[in-house]
Amino acid sequence: MYHFIINPNASGGKGMKNWRRVEKELTRRGIEYEAFLTRAGGDAKKKAAELTDGCREPLTIVVIGGDGTVNEVVDGLLFGGPVTLGYIPSGSGNDLARSLRLPKKPEKCLKRILNPKYFKQLDYGILAYGEQSGHRRFMVSSGIGMDAAVCEEIQRLREKKGIRRVRLNRWRYLEIGILQFLKARPVKGYLLLDGTKKVEFNHIYFISAHIHPYEGGGFKFAPDADPCDGKLTVRVIHQDNKLRLVPILLGALRGSRKNYRGSRLYHCQEAEIHVERPMPVHMDGEGCMKQQEIQLRCIPQKVRMIG
DSSP states (O other): OEEEEEOTTTTTTHHHHHHHHHHHHHHHHTOOEEEEEOOSTTHHHHHHHHHHTTOOSOEEEEEEEOHHHHHHHHHHOOTTSOEEEEEEEOSSSOHHHHHHTOOSSHHHHHHHHHSOSOEEEEEEEEEEESSSOOOEEESSEEEEEHHHHHHHHHHHHHHSTTOOOOOOOHHHHHHHHHHHHHHOOOEEEEEEETTTEEEEEEEEEEEEEESSSEETTTEESOTTOOTTSSOEEEEEEEOSSGGGHHHHHHHHHHTOOOOOTTEEEEEESEEEEEEEEEEEEEETTEEEEEEEEEEEEEEEEEEEEEO
């Protein structure tokens, strides 16, 4: 039995289109399955928790949606029994699919899921913020500052009255990014890495912590991030001249490994980030309001995913 969790509104309705193609193939093959279509934010998390609560038998959950839908599912999983995830990317950014090099066609992804040749034990991250928030899991990346402001604006567009579906390709992300770039103001702050190494900065524009190399629809801010090494890859973008950010951002868009001035890279299991004024925070592209302090850590090789 395969359990499908589908976000029909992912990428302006692409989630539903892909599900129809997958459903047709499942019927043709005579595969037994259960399908759950989300209606609102949080539905995928609740369904994942429901499926895994008290489960001790092998269970396969297949996600059809974007990075945000995968985020909800992973955040809801109760790791009591052997759970395997499959993924059919149907979002706008698809940074997780890009990292895992998954096929773009849903039928090819389904073929891999039904006939898996190998599995990957992937890390996930935990983001904590605020006194009462508890924690949230993330699969791709989490960050604070300008990159999170882009996510916040995208979320605002999606929640805007009268707009239920907003399809955002890489260039739309870039357009929103440029607008946030023009608005951005740097901030003083510091990182505490693994509880021992403190690093201070005077002109922080954003800090992103990665499990996978990409975020924001293809910006490769952590080119050497390994999703199976049990560590976060933390990128700090800091500059006293905003125009000097341009080659850094363009380099990330091209996937460059060049070490740019004003860009620092760290590897750690845990990181605390403190900034002097509240800044937007995101996890897997989903906004988490403005915060002054966040904690991040990596949980190694906990998510079993079909490769």
